[in-house]
Amino acid sequence: MRDYFYSYLKSDATPGAAGNMLWAFIYIMLIFMGLSIAVIAMNWLERKVLAHMQVRLGPMRVGPHGLLQPIADAIKLLIKEDIMPAEADKLVFWMAPLIVVTTAFTTFIVVPFGPQHAVTDMNIGILFMLGVSSLGVLGIVMAGWASNSHYPLIGALRSSAQMVSYEVAMGLAVVSAVLMTSLHGAGIYATGGGSGMGTLSMIEIVRAQQEQQAWFAFKFFPLGLVAMFVFAVAMVAETNRAPFDLPEAESELTAGFHTEYSGFRWSLFFLAEYSAMIAVSSILVTLWLGGWLRPFPNLLAGPTWDLVFSLFPGLTFLALAGLTSGFGALLGLIGLILFISPVRAWVQDIYWFVAKVAVFMYLYIWYRGTFPRYRFDQLMKVGWKVLLPTGLGVLIVTAIVGVL
Amino acid sequence: MAPVATPFFFYLLSGLALISGILVITRRNPVHSALALILTLLALAGIYLMLYAPFVAGVQIILYAGGIMVLFLFVIMLVNVGRAEKERQFNKQWLLAIAATVGLGIVFVRVFTSSQTLTELLKRPLAQLPETSNTQQVGFSLYGQYMLAFEIASLLLLVAIVGAVVMAKKRI
Known part of the structure; x- marks a missing residue:
């Protein structure tokens, strides 16, 4: 048993590739825990940041600066009465939140937090992520229909139309990034080299960016950036977030597809929405922003710079400890542990991945605070008449530049 | 590494596909039928995985279960469901x-x-x-050996799309 446990630590493959069930289970549990904590943190951060953008204080009462507010809210939701409408379709109503939350969490099986920090690596990695997250629409449609009520039904219809249309633009942007994995020219402006074999595996996509010494956002200079922009807009619509949150536009539809849900079931929708946001952000980070790679791996190369960049995780925690007063000592202790050499090497990939995802999570809040909501016809126009042709154009030009 | 594709999974998946397939035709409510059909398609995706064809399984999930079935549900919700429930389930054929x-x-x-x-x-x-290079193998056969057939099929789809637009819109 001990040997089984330690044997994986020596290998440098994912638990799935090494065939180690125990470690795969440990990784799944770690990701599950990490996600739940991230959703709680995101909930607090969103309320605080939105409040400060609107010159308010936000939650202040529970804990220092309202830090324990999300936990209080979670307890409130769990002990609330669970109401099911009398005319609802019982089975479908019960299944819908489960499907939404399962699909949102299943996508994280292939997310590469580091060269060996993923549950498993599939040959169809990115296709799997897109496919499973597209199944999440089913849950939303089921929730809207099973409620047997007008607002949820309209919300579900809007949401399915929106998500199916933006999936197309999203897919085209992804294809152009996948195409770049097969074009082996090194550096940002390199062209040609179109004879290599491409890949859909998430880990291999990041490895390709490492080999080509360019994040795909900067490859073939404007092209990668445009594809990333198309994806970044489409992913906001795909997760039903402001400014594309028409399925739950509160001024028109009360709360959209989850109007009739309360208590624990509603909190499952909430959990799924935030973990889907993290999932699409991590697709973007993996495809265009080099996944777990640290910034400037070739410009600032060498052991000295490696050391400097590996100190970042510890420094972040020390800075956080300096900002907080209450349990700052704990954060400081974590920061000091992260300076130890083997821990440093183990953690830095995860740190860079999470830091990049965190930027996009902050952007989500920023969008919500600053953009007015789109009208439904404007939303469809943006999806079909702007993003789709742009994505298609970028794909064709990438292919042409690739074979030049 | 031992293969995951044990007979147990085959019987589980094919049983699931058969049962949900029967549910598709016996449920009175069209939405329930559509949901059972999704289960059938997902079970088939599992069987493709057992046959070492992950790419086909992925495409099955993303296109059929995620795309086409969502549109099915979309249409079923828009039409009047009440009438369909009162009609006889099986006709004379x-x-x-x-x-x-x-x-x-x-x-x-x-x-x-x-x-x-x-x-x-x-x-x-x-x-x-070779499961690890399945997608690449599919790509090589589609764009190598079966290039012509593939292009003809995609042209056919394009014609179908244009036809749908012409029929649906009065003024283009």
Whole structure:
């Protein structure tokens, strides 16, 4: 048993590739825990940041600066009465939140937090992520229909139309990034080299960016950036977030597809929405922003710079400890542990991945605070008449530049 | 590494596909039928995975379960469901349909057993295909050996899309 446990630590493959069930289970549990904590943190951060953008204080009462507010809210939701409408379709109503939350969490099986920090690596990695997250629409449609009520039904219809249309633009942007994995020219402006074999595996996509010494956002200079922009807009619509949150536009539809849900079931929708946001952000980070790679791996190369960049995780925690007063000592202790050499090497990939995802999570809040909501016809126009042709154009030009 | 594709999974998945397939035609509520059909498609995706074809499984999930079935549900919700529930579930063609199904089944079995007997076929172990480069292999055959057929199929789809737009819109 001990040997089984330690044997994986020596290998440098994912638990799935090494065939180690125990470690795969440990990784799944770690990701599950990490996600739940991230959703709680995101909930607090969103309320605080939105409040400060609107010159308010936000939650202040529970804990220092309202830090324990999300936990209080979670307890409130769990002990609330669970109401099911009398005319609802019982089975479908019960299944819908489960499907939404399962699909949102299943996508994280292939997310590469580091060269060996993923549950498993599939040959169809990115296709799997897109496919499973597209199944999440089913849950939303089921929730809207099973409620047997007008607002949820309209919300579900809007949401399915929106998500199916933006999936197309999203897919085209992804294809152009996948195409770049097969074009082996090194550096940002390199062209040609179109004879290599491409890949859909998430880990291999990041490895390709490492080999080509360019994040795909900067490859073939404007092209990668445009594809990333198309994806970044489409992913906001795909997760039903402001400014594309028409399925739950509160001024028109009360709360959209989850109007009739309360208590624990509603909190499952909430959990799924935030973990889907993290999932699409991590697709973007993996495809265009080099996944777990640290910034400037070739410009600032060498052991000295490696050391400097590996100190970042510890420094972040020390800075956080300096900002907080209450349990700052704990954060400081974590920061000091992260300076130890083997821990440093183990953690830095995860740190860079999470830091990049965190930027996009902050952007989500920023969008919500600053953009007015789109009208439904404007939303469809943006999806079909702007993003789709742009994505298609970028794909064709990438292919042409690739074979030049 | 031991193969995951044990007979247990085959019987589980094919049983799931069969049961949910029967549910598709016996449920009175069209939304329930559509949901059962999604389960059938997902079970089939699992069987493709067992046959070492992850790419086909992924495409099955993303296109059929995620795309087409969502549009199905979209349409079913828009039309009047109340009337469909009162109609008779089976019409007078069920005898003909069973005859056609049995005929098709016999043809399938004949095709597979034309070179060998059925018992030999069932005992034959599954072929071990290169799972790790499945997508690349599919790409090579689609754009190499079957280039012409692939392009003709995509042209046909394009014609269908144009046709749908022409029929749906009065003024273009």
